Amino acid sequence: MIFMRSAARAISLKSIIAWLPNECLYIILECLATPDLAAMCRTSRLLRNMGTQMLYRYVTICSEVQLERFLEGFWRGVAEKESPVRMIRLFVLEASAVRGHLIEAQGKKLTTILCNMSALEFIRLQPYSMDYSALFQKARFPALATFHGHLRTETAVAATDFLNRHSATLNSVTIINPYPIEFAPGLQRICLPGLRDVCTRPLLLELFDFNDVPLTKITFLTHASDADTSAASFANLRGVSTLQNVTVLSYGDRGQRLTLLHIIAANLPHVQNLTFTEMWRNRAPISHDDSNTIAAALEKFDALKVLEFRNAVGNPSDTVVRWGNACQSLQSIRLNGVTFERRETDWPVTKKRAVVNSDAEDHS
DSSP states (O other): OOOOHHHHHHHHHHHHHHHHHHHHHHHHHTSSHHHHHHTTTOOOOHHHHHHOOOOEEEEESSSSHHHHHHHHHHTTTTTTTTTTGGOOOEEEEEGGOOOOOOOHHHHHHHHHHHOOOEEEEEEEOOOSSSOHHHHHHHOOTTTTEEEEEEEGGGHHHHHHHHHHTTTTTTEEEEEOOOSSSOOOOTOOOOOOOOEEOOOOOGGGGGGBOOTTOOEEEEEEEOOGGGHHHTTTGGGTTTTTTTTOOEEEEEOOOHHHHHHHHHHHHOOOOSSEEEEEEEEETOOBBBHHHHHHHHHHHTOOOOOOEEEEOOOOOOOOHHHHHHHHOTTOOOOOEEEEEEEEEOOSSSSSSEEEEEOOOOOTOOOO
């Protein structure tokens, strides 16, 4: 909309804002930092109604002080129809926000607030020590698409019921547990018809029903206690023809990584992208024997195009040629951030540097 100079002089700033289309105002508000957006919401009723939705769209709690203020601020009027709680689409509770256990009153407030987030699409609950039983039993999020959380023995039944309750909307699930876990016999399996992305430990695969699921990506978080990973856990993944990307974030030793590679090769020969990343300071060079072991596993893949190991090797060129000859479908090999690509007849020396994804390093 274009104003003549004379018209602009005659019209106040407030009137000009009222004349602008809402689409333009949304673009302007999206460019503001949180403090500026909060200040803008106090200038007029129009901007308050538009800006408040954006101000409370994403909520991340990183400290105990933030959690305390969140509970105090959102508890008042939580059940009201126009409560800001109903505008939250993304909620993240970091592990640093909870030290130990919440007191009973705090736990009840948090559960009540979460259960009233009717527009929630993404939720990540990091604190392992918290008891989420009440939330899993009561919560119903009509638009929930992504769930990240821990699974404990005592909450396994409630958690699986919660996930199955959102089977019509969930497409990305992360369920992890840093400790060994025992499940009650006859535990209901997690069935999500729209599931496309899973991040979990290998031993938790048996909880999922992957029949007729359009799964395209799976990430494994492996710990030292996963050393005895059994191929049986991967059996129900064999029929998932849509699975193309597999990533292994390892907190275990090198032998565990090689064992898991052979299991993946035997059960998922159709994957196209395979990445192994050692977490924390667990990285170690790939020895000549390990390189031969990896080459033997690569022979079992039918469609593998991209292979990545974030480890240094003694002689990268020889290793690349050995692996490329073992798997003829390979087109790209990345070693410690350096990318090698197949030519028509051979593999060239280093061609470019790959961008290392720092998000994987921060995964917990």
